[in-house]
Amino acid sequence: MVDGDVHLDVAVPQLTDSSVLNQRLTSIADRLVSSFRSTVRREGGASSGRYHAMTVGWQLIGRSDRAIGIQLWVAQQHGLRVSIDRSVVWYDSLTQRMLDLPELFLPQAWPAVQEAVARALGEHGHEKAPVLAALSARGSPETQRVAFGFSSDGDLVLSLPAGTLADDRPLSVRLADAPLRSRLSAAGLSAKSAAAHPPAIVAAREPDCAKLKCVALTFDDGPGAFTAELVAILAQREVPATFFAVGNRIAQSPDLLASVHGAGMEIGNHSWDHRELTLVGAADMKRDLNRTSKAIADVTGQRPTLLRPPYGAQNKTVDSVSKQLDLAEILWNVDTLDWLYADAKRVENAAVTSTGRGSIILMHDIHRTTVAAVPGIVANLREQGFTLVTVSQLLGERPVPGQVYRQRAVTGVQSAQRGANRG
Numbered sequence: 226m227v228d229g230d231v232h233l234d235v236a237v238p239q240l241t242d243s244s245v246l247n248q249r250l251t252s253i254a255d256r257l258v259s260s261f262r263s264t265v266r267r268e269g270g271a272s273s274g275r276y277h278a279m280t281v282g283w284q285l286i287g288r289s290d291r292a293i294g295i296q297l298w299v300a301q302q303h304g305l306r307v308s309i310d311r312s313v314v315w316y317d318s319l320t321q322r323m324l325d326l327p328e329l330f331l332p333q334a335w336p337a338v339q340e341a342v343a344r345a346l347g348e349h350g351h352e353k354a355p356v357l358a359a360l361s362a363r364g365s366p367e368t369q370r371v372a373f374g375f376s377s378d379g380d381l382v383l384s385l386p387a388g389t390l391a392d393d394r395p396l397s398v399r400l401a402d403a404p405l406r407s408r409l410s411a412a413g414l415s416a417k418s419a420a421a422h423p424p425a426i427v428a429a430r431e432p433d434c435a436k437l438k439c440v441a442l443t444f445d446d447g448p449g450a451f452t453a454e455l456v457a458i459l460a461q462r463e464v465p466a467t468f469f470a471v472g473n474r475i476a477q478s479p480d481l482l483a484s485v486h487g488a489g490m491e492i493g494n495h496s497w498d499h500r501e502l503t504l505v506g507a508a509d510m511k512r513d514l515n516r517t518s519k520a521i522a523d524v525t526g527q528r529p530t531l532l533r534p535p536y537g538a539q540n541k542t543v544d545s546v547s548k549q550l551d552l553a554e555i556l557w558n559v560d561t562l563d564w565l566y567a568d569a570k571r572v573e574n575a576a577v578t579s580t581g582r583g584s585i586i587l588m589h590d591i592h593r594t595t596v597a598a599v600p601g602i603v604a605n606l607r608e609q610g611f612t613l614v615t616v617s618q619l620l621g622e623r624p625v626p627g628q629v630y631r632q633r634a635v636t637g638v639q640s641a642q643r644g645a646n647r648g
């Protein structure tokens with residue numbers, strides 16, 4: 226639904242055999258929509274010139290005879306303020322009740338589990354009290370902020386949302402299966418068996434792009450107004466992608482970049498202010514790229530290993546500075562021209578028709594039409610048998626700093642292809 230400057234897109238599932246769960250999901254959606262609308266009223270809608278958007282998406286993360294797990298994504302933007310919240314609801318079809326985190330465990334075992342989580346986070350220097358508070362928080366599922374699920378290996382994965390701790394990032398904790406096993410309740414065992422495939426809150430096992438038909442979606446120039454919505458769309462479909470972020474935009478909305486990173490996306494360097502690097506001297510270029518890498522590391526905890534030079538403009542100086550800064554240069558071999566044609570169908574066609582195994586597809590998350598094209602692109606590429614991965618996953622081994630990549634080279638012609646790119 227588009228209503229002036231208010232954009233609302235809410236989807237929750239309705240299962241045929243679980244009316245209690247359906248009612249709960251519907252009431253969550255109703256409450257989210259009414260809280261969204263009241264924020265719009267309070268802050269001024271279209272007439273104020275402010276953009277408001279909310280996207281709610283969902284994904285089934287597990288299903289057994291007894292337990293059903295559903296993850297909800299809520300991406301919101303009010304003016305410049307952007308947030309992505311993730312929550313998980315688990316339903317016990319035997320008792321016809323929603324499952325809270327503590328109910329996964331035998332009552333006498335729950336304190337020890339809380340201690341184990343606090344200890345795991347304590348190893349990273351996080352305080353204990355707010356962790357324990359977050360774990361015992363009960364209430365409506367949309368306010369029960371700790372998302373939980375099981376990996377395919379049976380490990381329990383908890384995700385504490387941004388803001389739980391002084392550290393403002395979402396935090397994940399993984400507790401190994403073996404010590405947990407004897408502590409699970411019957412409902413917990415059922416939820417665990419329901420997680421037949423890894424939930425999205427767990428990083429999936431690294432895909433082997435030497436064997437699979439892999440392709441990487443890349444999004445440049447953000448983070449921007451449509452980034453949160455895009456990330457919700459990708460996360461709901463379990464599509465990891467690579468975002469080449471511009472330093473000055475990170476400085477404007479570090480929380481937004483944190484959400485992109487928190488959703489499992491890869492972050493690369495796209496320079497501080499999008500200057501054409503071939504027109505910049507080496508010293509200046511080094512300062513610019515280093516500052517951008519540092520801004521990314523400040524938010525994500527990791528310095529990027531990938532650079533996309535603005536406009537794809539690259540020469541020997543760019544190679545040499547990239548090498549010094551440990552950045553591989555990532556260009557593309559499929560250009561959607563999404564900045565030129567504000568037409569979602571056209572962008573979708575461009576992305577899916579010339580893509581082959583190992584392709585890197587260029588898009589920009591600062592265009593609404595690009596975001597609108599993404600669901601179709603994902604569906605189409607998957608139909609063609611492609612596995613969607615990040616650039617680092619696509620390239621497999623750590624890409625070489627100072628080296629230019631336009632795609633995953635087919636074995637045997639890799640060195641020749643690289644040579645050609647350098648010309």
Ligand code: ZN
Pocket residue numbers: 445446495499535536
């Ligand atoms: Zn760009």
